[in-house]
Amino acid sequence: MAQDILVVGELADGALSATTVELLGAAVRLAEGGRVSVTLLGSAAPAAAAPAFAAGADRAFVSGDGGYEPFRSDPWVAAVQAAITQAQPAVVLLAQSTVGRDLGPRLAFRLDTAAAMDCVQLAIEGGSFRATRPCFGGNALASYSFATSPAIATARAKSQDALDPPRAGATGETVALPGPAEARTEVTGREQAAATGLRLQDAPVVVSGGRGLGGPEGFRLIEQLAAAIGTHRAAVGSSRAACDMGWYPVSQQVGLTGKVVTPDLYIAVAISGASQHMAGCSGAKAIVAINRDPEANIFKAARYGIVGDYKLVLPPLIEAIRALD
Template identity: 75%
Template sequence: MARNILVIGELDGGALSSTTAELVGGASRLADGGQVSVTLLGAGAGGLTDAAFAAGADRAFVNDDASYDDFRSDQWVAAAEEALDQAAPDVILIAQSIVGRDLGPRLAFRRDTAVAMDCVSIEDSGGAFKATRPCYGGNAQATYAFATSPAIATVRAKSQEPLDPPRDGASGEVVQLSAAGASRSEIVGREAAVAEGLQLQDAPVVVSGGRGLGAPEGFGLVEELAEAIGTDKAAVGSSRAACDLGWYPPSQQVGLTGKVVTPDLYIAIAISGASQHMAGCSGSKTIIAINKDPEANIFKAARYGIVGDYKDVLPPLIEAVKNLD
């Protein structure tokens, strides 16, 4: 069934954010002959239309006003509604980001429609648009059908695939949006997080340790495994329990009150699999669990599991990974 889809795009470092490219690619497959539109807001947005068309968009709603660089709800809502009025979409897709968590519910309220948050899957099912999201702390998944239009979904990073190969040389329609108006919000300061190495949300492999390590020194083996996989491929995470004990930095916490990650591979070491933690990693494509408790909840979510003490399991595993080349 052909449907028009509007993606609320985001910029990152002067380029399309990776999640925007993923959503546009997913939208192009879901549109089934309908039109895919994307909004691009902020300084340099006008120079990214070719990238948007290559990613799968047919039309780009653009404004280069630098006032859009810092997200202010009222300005972005106004721009999104202007694009929405012209695109007449059946579906609106937004990244599950700071922007999406704020903008999705606002647009749903203003348009008297429904929004599904934090979705890990979007699909056409018998001609109906459906969205799937984790529930019960990541222990189950719920699929939603929409009785109102436009359907709005905020979608997790890495849950959609960008077009491969991209449509290099593709062209489309460019529509200028209005400049940002005065905002009722004022940004009084900004403090950037200082982080070294590959970030959790960007890593294709996440290796996490939990309280079952028994001591902070246990993270030495966790880090060694991540290093063996590759510092350009793997990042180290932690359960909330281990962070609360001071064993690992809170910035690396995975879970409901930490980071939500969707890597290709998630290795959970000495983590029981509490619902709070699973809410942060259940979107992983593959989960491997290492735990000495055969009844640990983590094994219910894992595709592969090793029952054993991590002190016995990790050293030979690390050596095996090092010898893969």
């Protein structure tokens, strides 16, 4: 059954965010012929409408008012609420991002409905929307249906597939949204994290080290492995245990309380695979585990494994990867 869907779009560096493109792809599949709308807010929004149509939107609710930047929830809630009133969607999709973490629950309570956060699967089952998400630190998955409408869901980055191919040259309807409502929150400062090359969340490959490294010097081999794969492709991560012991910066922590990463390849070195760590990396397309303990939990999630001491495995692995090219 066709149903209308609204995607809350986000812009990054003046373009549609990668997750917005993925959500629009998901929306086209879930709509089953229904209408897909997107909200675009901020000075780059008018220029983002055409890419949003190519990514799957039929209609864009747009305000190019710079007052929507930086994100503050009061004006965003009001704008998205206005779009929802017009579009009457059955489902509202957001990214599990700085914006979506705030806006998803706010919209749910404002509209007297419900939200499911950080979903990894979105589906229509028996004609109704079903959202599936990890819980209990990634130990379990929970599937939800919604007793109220619209259903609201935030989705994890890279959990959904963009339209392939995009609808090149597609056009759609543009609806103007009013300028920003007043915000109770005042943003007084912003610090960008030290730009040390590739961001952990963006890296196609993440090489992480854990407690089994035995000390901070173990991370030198981890860094060499990442460098052998390519500094433009591989970033270095760490388990919470290793961060807690001060072996590596907390900014690189992967896990429930650190970064959630969804790379093509995740190499877990001397990491046992505690559930709170798996919550941060289980979305990887492939996991490689290198661990001395053949019973380590990480091997249950891994596609490829080596049982062995990382000090003996990594030097020849670094050589072998360098020799690939």
